Structures are given as structure tokens and as C-alpha cells.
Amino acid sequence: MNTAASNIRTTLEMIKIEHTLFALPFAFLGALLAARGFTPNGLPTWWQALWITLAMVGARSAAMAFNRIADREYDARNPRTAARAIPAGKLSVSFVWAFTILSAALFFLASAMLNRLTLILSPVALASVLLYSYTKRFTSLSHVVLGWCLCIAPTGAWVAVRGAIDSPVPLLLSLVVLLWTAGFDVLYACQDTEFDRRAGLRSIPARLGVARALWVSRLLHAGAFAALVGLYFLTNLGAAAVAGVAATGALLVYQHSLVRADDLSRLNAAFFTTNAFVSVILLATFGGAALMNRL
Secondary structure: OHHHHHHHHHHHHHOOHHHHHHOHHHHHHHHHHHHOOOOOOOOOOHHHHHHHHHHHHHHHHHHHHHHHHHOHHHHHHOOOOOOOOOOOOOOOHHHHHHHHHHHHHHHHHHHHHHOHHHHHHHHHHHHHHHHHHHHOOOOOOHHHHHHHHHHHHHHHHHHHHHOOOOOOHHHHHHHHHHHHHHHHHHHHHHHHHHHHHHHOOOOHHHHHOHHHHHHHHHHHHHHHHHHHHHHHHHHOOOHHHHHHHHHHHHHHHHHHHOOEOOEOOOHHHHHHHHHHHHHHHHHHHHHHHHHHHHO
16 A cells, blocks of 8 residues: 555656646636636536646646656666666656556546537647657657647647637637646756757757757747737736736746856756746636636
8 A cells, every 4th residue: 555655656756746837727728718708607617627627637647758758768867867767766657657658547527528519629629749759750840739739728728628629819818828837848958968869859949950950949939929919819817917927027027047058057046937937827817817807
């Protein structure tokens, strides 16, 4: 029993369950915007909120666990990742496989409990998040694929509430998430530039070098900000949403001020702290504005 509990605890640490915070607020925001003017009280039901949350946890847990399985040989060779659970011998591959399958089953169950379209689309979503683990083997655009994986969340939550994609709102929100995610993943990949080159893995920093990769990241985040401005005008949510746009823009600028081509020492602060704030701020401002308009 103690071993099983220890394995679960190590697994949750391995998949960084706390970083679900990056994507879950976007799913909740998609659900709130979908309910606006659609449901009688302008809110998703508690049932929908529960299964959206479980779908997100299941999909992300399956994706992260599978990624650790797929990358275990590379992780063992990379000094930065050699202490991860599988290469360090803390977890067996078979145990992580079992966890991956159970997480995928939770995702499919949650999709089925929402509506018919979410169930139909669920294999596409799961295939996307699993495929990402192999993209660095054959394309430098793996960062964009990761963006695609995370951007499924808000549109998926919209479908969970409405049962259809009947507005450009979720698609524009998903574009914000795609470009934002791709931009911060380019930043994160800068710390593995030399290892990726030696290992034959592909990334924008490995292909272009750190200095140019930072410019690619800035351009992606500029695109995300432009899409966010477009989302504001499309939703017309007032002053609170304007504050969210401004705060997000300021955080993106701050994130890039922390990182230079010759100094990546503050990369973790740029990646983890700033990105967690962005998703929460947008949920609080755009989601809060939607709730205030309802009242």
C-alpha cells in the first residue's frame, strides 16, 4: 500500500500535475464564454464544469505520462532531465503505462458524459497530445504542435457547453492559446539547444540558435497578443477585459525581459511563474466580465 501511494505521488510529481493550471483556466474561460447568452443563467452547469475538469486532468495526465515514456532514453542522456522518475528508476515503465491508460480512460469517460460531439472529437484530441511526444524527432515546429494540443481546451469546453462550434469566439481564444504556448515552449527549449543538436532532436533553438529563437518567441507572443485584442473586440466585454489584455501584454513583455541569448539563468521564472499568471488573469478578467454582464 505504501509503495502504491509512493508511486502515485511520484507519478503526480513526474507529470507536474500542478501545471494543469496553465491550461485549465482557458477551458473554464471557454465554458463561461459559451454559456454567455446560451444557458438560462449564463453559466455552465455544475455537471459540465465537473466533467470538463476531469477531461482536462485526464488528457493532460495521459499526455505527460506518455511523454515521459517516449522520451525516457533522451531524458537519461540529458543532465537536466536525468533525475526524472523513469530514468532515475523511481518508476517502472509498466507502471507509467498503466497510469497513462487509466488517464486516457478518464478522458474518454468525461467526454462521453458531456455530449455526443465531445465524445466524437475526443480521439482527435487524445491523438494530438500523444503525437506531440514524437514531433521533435522529425520537425522543428514541435512547439506549434504543443500549442495545438493546449489550444484544444477552450474550444473543447465550448463544445462541452453548447454541443457545437457555432461562433468564432472559441476559435480566436484557441488561437491565443496556440501562439502563446508555442512562444513559451520556444523559450523553454532554449536551455536544451546543445543537447538537442547532439541527440538529433529538432527544435527552433537547435535549428536557428538561441538569439534567433528568442525573436521567434517574441513574434509568436506578439501574434498571441494581437489575437487577444481581436477577442476583446469580438466579445465586447468592457473594462475588465481591457484590463486583462493590458495585464497579459505587460506580462509577456516582462517574460521576455528576463531572458537574453547570453543569460538563460532566469528562464524558469519566465516560464513557470509568468505563464501561470497569464491564464489565471485572462480567466479572472474575461470570465469575470462575462459574469458581471450576466448580472
